[in-house]
Amino acid sequence: MAVQTRPISTSPVTTRAVRWTRENLFSSIPNSAVTVAALALLYLVLFGSDPVGQAGALATFDWPDLLGGGLIKFVFDGADWSVVHANRRLYFLFRFPTATPTAANPDETWRIWVILYMLSGLAGASAGLWTRIDLKVAVVFLLLMVPVSLFIGAGAVLLLTGGAVAMFAASYVAAHFAPGIKTYLAVAKNVAIGAWIVAFFVAWTLLNGVDSRLWGGLLLTLFLTVVGIIASFPLGVLLALGRASTFPVIKGFCTAYIELIRAVPLITILFMALVFVPLMLEPDRRIVGLPITGVDFDLVARATIAITLFSAAYIAENVRGGLQSVPRGQMEAAEALGLSTSRILAFIVLPQAIRAVIPSLVGQFISLFKDTSLVFIMGLTDLLEVAGIVTSQPGFFGRQAESLLFVALIYWIIAFSMSRASQRLERTLGVGDR
Amino acid sequence: MAAANQPSPSHPADSLMGLAGPRVLRLLIAAVIAIVGLVAALVLPLAFVLIAACGLAIVTLASRNARLQRYAFQAAFAAVIILVGRVLVSNLTTELDKTNLESLPFVDLSGSFPFIDFSMDFLDRRAGFGLPETSFGQEYTENNSYGDAYLAGLLNTLRVAIIGIFLASIVGLAAGVARLSNNWLLSKLATVYVETFRNVPLLVQLIFWYTAVILKLPKIQDDASFLNVILISNRSVAVPGMNTSDGFGLWLLLLLAVAAISIAVWYLRNQSQETTGKPSYPAWSAAGVFVVLGGATFLLTGSPMTFELPELIGRSHEGGLQVTPEFTALLLGLTLYTGAFIAEVVRGSIQAISKGQTEAASALGLNGFQRLRLVILPQALSIMIPPLTNQYLNLAKNSSLGVAVAFPDLFRVTKITINQSGQTVPMILLVMVTYLAISMLISLIMNVLNSRVRIRTR
Structure with a gap:
């Protein structure tokens, strides 16, 4: 260890905080100047003016007013958040039937609640089986849920939301502290994975009980994200294997596909799917003389196809990086053991390759989630479109800032949680430790 | 087996x-x-x-x-x-035949060799729609052809992409270095910037800048400005610009020659520095030569360029360089969004340089800025370029989101053309090939750059 050169001050005035400030903020003259400049910038963003109040004099108009007089003043004083509160159902479900049920148009919201409870229970059980939840995190989460629940609504809705949280907690406790769970842990994990697959199809069936033209808001955004990830991941892995293949025809095809897709913007692919999919795959088309009927490529299906085809090319590139990181000796050793090519890929190469690229894969999934906002080009009403629609109602004109900030917050929470979860997964699996 | x-x-x-x-x-x-x-x-x-x-x-x-x-x-x-x-x-062709649209360009075995009909005659027809802005001095009215409209869209895309790449690089470099600063406040501010802008979709940001900030700027008749130099309104933003007169072309040619001389000076001084080991300030000498000779040729050609301040005349900004709200919103959104990603690239590359390099540079007595400029960044640059290329490509492709704020870029012009002419298939193929070409051009430039900065290992 280095020798401690600077004696720790014993002066009673020099508390830890002062020492910390001096070391981290005012260690030298340039460092102090940077601190002052950063403070001024922070003040400008938060309070819409500089500490001395001279910035306004530069201009012939009250420019801090543009940002609502600073973020703090805007959020707590200038903004009218009633646009968000009054339209909360629209943000989450848009026209999913219905807040005001009639005989012809029955309330289908129960489908969403069933899915939510199912996912809460599964998420709780999975958390219990795979990890240990930090008590601090749990308390913070529960405290955060209080304003969220109050925002979502009173009465039945509030009770149901609380129920979902309780469901999560109960499944966690049941899975984590069940007597003898240690003995059956491997079995229980397999059961949980199976349950997730079943849950996906149950949710799919429940959602399809309602015409997809009535899907919208956060529901549509999440649907496109989840189905996009589930469909594009295997396709991406296949493309990566194809590109790494020694068969020139397959390698050429996969390379051309990946490079072509990566060179054009998603918006053009969405537009192409909007126009081409119905022309190429109409329900009454005959494929080699066989009538293919019963497949109706509605807008949601077209968007899913486009997002999947687009995302697969990027996932393929990520997985290719992982494939290159697997040492050749692994494959040779597996060959020496007499494993077939498909077994080598499935049990030796792919698990190592995918584990090595988890961070970039999750980054790709986050991109996919953010990219779902582009489906506006097809006329779908995702979360972002709802943000615009609610401000075109009388009474909420000119409230775009509030509406967009709320939507941005939802996107941010989900994307940020995904990136944090990936970091945690990375640590658990010890990527980079090898 | x-x-x-x-x-x-x-x-x-x-x-x-x-x-x-x-x-x-x-x-x-x-x-x-x-x-x-x-x-x-x-x-x-x-x-x-x-x-x-x-x-x-x-x-x-x-x-x-x-x-x-x-x-x-x-x-x-x-x-x-x-x-x-x-x-x-x-x-596809059966369906298009039903709707009586051209299904070009496809293999047509009934035609003559090479069986592919690439005629895109409709591009010569009158477009009939105007565009609110064009780039690089291109003249375009609704009486021009679809082809001209397409070119205008392409030039608009290129303009926003080039300026955006330049600005995003600066923002990204600054934020990336700031995240690693030993000033706690600065590094936390940079972290908040990166984590906020990276995790919100670009489209949300674009629409926010456009509808919630730029369209809420003062009206043009309010004569709002910063120090009367930058004029601001919700119809246009005007910044000081350059006015050129006769002899500008000549000066530009002479300036190229001057630049060549400066590079030669830099090269020679660098050589002498490397052989003698004495500092001979290659960059400073080259800059001096450039400024002196550039100024002399400027005066010789009769000062062909004048500085011009914008002013408010009636209800429009005149003079200087004017940009539309759509362009401003798109540029702002692309710069801040891509800047956050570039910041992460910069940070990762700098962190990949071994700590011993910094320590060795400190031991040689270099200060913080010198360490960064002379030791860390040149090495980080060679790690940085491949992921940076991806970000530049993303920025160029993301400029197509300008359609959401009505910026007349390539994609928006394509959409309007399809709506007006019904030439769906050729237009979609054309726009994809164009984006492919833009992407390949950026990759090519960055690959050349990459081979220049790659560290030659022994």
């Missing part, structure tokens, strides 16, 4: 489908078979292609000959791809 993959020269699997002979001859036969097969798969009725694909699949599964298996499997794959492609394209 492993043994079958490595046939000895005398192994029967070494002959192509049982054919023996010299290697060149076998390759020739393989090529002829491949071409005949390809043409047959493209021309024969679909049922034959399907039967061929099934036959090849059966050969793949049943054959004991590894090499034959290889060929049969690839041929089957190609047959299936061609089959699917032909079904999709024939469905």
Whole structure:
């Protein structure tokens, strides 16, 4: 260890905080100047003016007013958040039937609640089986849920939301502290994975009980994200294997596909799917003389196809990086053991390759989630479109800032949680430790 | 199986489908078979292609000959791809024939060689729609052709992409370095910036800047400005610009020559610095030569460029450089969004440089800025360029989101053209090929740059 050169001050005035400030903020003259400049910038963003109040004099108009007089003043004083509160159902479900049920148009919201409870229970059980939840995190989460629940609504809705949280907690406790769970842990994990697959199809069936033209808001955004990830991941892995293949025809095809897709913007692919999919795959088309009927490529299906085809090319590139990181000796050793090519890929190469690229894969999934906002080009009403629609109602004109900030917050929470979860997964699996 | 993959020269699997002979001859036969097969798969009725694909699949599964298996499997794959492609394209053309639209450009076997009709005649027709802005001095009115409109869109895309790449690099470099600063407040501010802008979709940010900030700027008649130099309104933002007169072209040519001289000076001084070991300030000397000679030629050609402040005349900004709210919103959104990603690239690259480099540089007595400029950044640059290329490509492609704020870029012009002319298929193919070309151009430039900055290891 280095020798401690600077004696720790014993002066009673020099508390830890002062020492910390001096070391981290005012260690030298340039460092102090940077601190002052950063403070001024922070003040400008938060309070819409500089500490001395001279910035306004530069201009012939009250420019801090543009940002609502600073973020703090805007959020707590200038903004009218009633646009968000009054339209909360629209943000989450848009026209999913219905807040005001009639005989012809029955309330289908129960489908969403069933899915939510199912996912809460599964998420709780999975958390219990795979990890240990930090008590601090749990308390913070529960405290955060209080304003969220109050925002979502009173009465039945509030009770149901609380129920979902309780469901999560109960499944966690049941899975984590069940007597003898240690003995059956491997079995229980397999059961949980199976349950997730079943849950996906149950949710799919429940959602399809309602015409997809009535899907919208956060529901549509999440649907496109989840189905996009589930469909594009295997396709991406296949493309990566194809590109790494020694068969020139397959390698050429996969390379051309990946490079072509990566060179054009998603918006053009969405537009192409909007126009081409119905022309190429109409329900009454005959494929080699066989009538293919019963497949109706509605807008949601077209968007899913486009997002999947687009995302697969990027996932393929990520997985290719992982494939290159697997040492050749692994494959040779597996060959020496007499494993077939498909077994080598499935049990030796792919698990190592995918584990090595988890961070970039999750980054790709986050991109996919953010990219779902582009489906506006097809006329779908995702979360972002709802943000615009609610401000075109009388009474909420000119409230775009509030509406967009709320939507941005939802996107941010989900994307940020995904990136944090990936970091945690990375640590658990010890990527980079090898 | 492993043994079958490595046939000895005398192994029967070494002959192509049982054919023996010299290697060149076998390759020739393989090529002829491949071409005949390809043409047959493209021309024969679909049922034959399907039967061929099934036959090849059966050969793949049943054959004991590894090499034959290889060929049969690839041929089957190609047959299936061609089959699917032909079904999709024939469905498309049938459907387009019904709607009486041109289905160009597709293979037309009834036509003359080479069976592909690439005529895009509609591009010469009158467009009939105006565009609110053009770039690089291009003149465009609604009486121009669709082709001119497309060119205007392309130039608008290029303008926003070039300026955006420049600004995003600066923002990203600053934020990336700031995140690693030992000033706690600065590094936390940079972290908040990066984490906020990276995790919100670009489209949300674009629409926010456009509807919630830029369209809420003061009205043009309010005469709002910063120090009367930057004029601001919700109709246009005007910044000081340059006014050129006769002799500008000549000066520009002379300036190129001056630049060449400066580079020569830099090179020579650098050489002398490397041979003698004495500091001879190559960058400063080159800059001095450039400023002095550039100024002299400027005066010699009769000061062909004047500085011009914008002013408010009636209800519009005149003079200077004016930008529309759409352009401002798109540029702001692209810069801040891509800047956050570039910041992460910069941070990662700097962190990848071993700590010993910093310590060695400190031991040599370099200060913080010198360490960064002379030791860390040159090394980080070579790690940085491939991921930076991806970010530049993303920025260029993301400029197509300008359609959401009504910026007349390539994609928006394409959409309008499709709505007006009904030429869906050719226009979609054209716009994809154009984006492909832009992406390839950026990759090419960055690859050249990459080979220049790569550290030569011994």
